[in-house]
Amino acid sequence: MYTRPVCEVIKRLDIKHHWYADDTQVYMTLKPCDKWDDISSSMEARIEDIGICMNNKLLKLNKDKTEFIVFSSKQRVKKTENLHIKVRSSYINCSASLRNLWHILDNTPGMEK
Numbered sequence: 001m002y003t004r005p006v007c008e009v010i011k012r013l014d015i016k017h018h019w020y021a022d023d024t025q026v027y028m029t030l031k032p033c034d035k036w037d038d039i040s041s042s043m044e045a046r047i048e049d050i051g052i053c054m055n056n057k058l059l060k061l062n063k064d065k066t067e068f069i070v071f072s073s074k075q076r077v078k079k080t081e082n083l084h085i086k087v088r089s090s091y092i093n094c095s096a097s098l099r100n101l102w103h104i105l106d107n108t109p110g111m112e113k
């Protein structure tokens with residue numbers, strides 16, 4: 001009942017997502033030629049829209065649990081180390097790894113075995 005409007009906003013924003021309990025993960029596919037300023041502005045606007053919808057339903061967008069990761073080639077992933085997005089008044093830095101349920105996702109190319 002509470003999350004359905006949030007799901008509708010996410011779908012309207014044309015981003016992929018999935019839910020698990022009270023956690024939401026959103027995914028964007030980027031092109032190698034996309035510029036970070038354009039990407040970050042788009043991500044920030046979409047997160048803001050989601051946050052507004054959540055606030056309207058008395059839900060909280062937890063900035064402390066908000067993180068993002070970029071998967072790319074070895075040359076490009078090095079350029080992501082200093083990337084960040086702004087969520088409300090906080091800056092979220094790009095993570096080298098993050099947890100997805102019981103799995104650790106790592107953006108280090110060439111580590112697969």
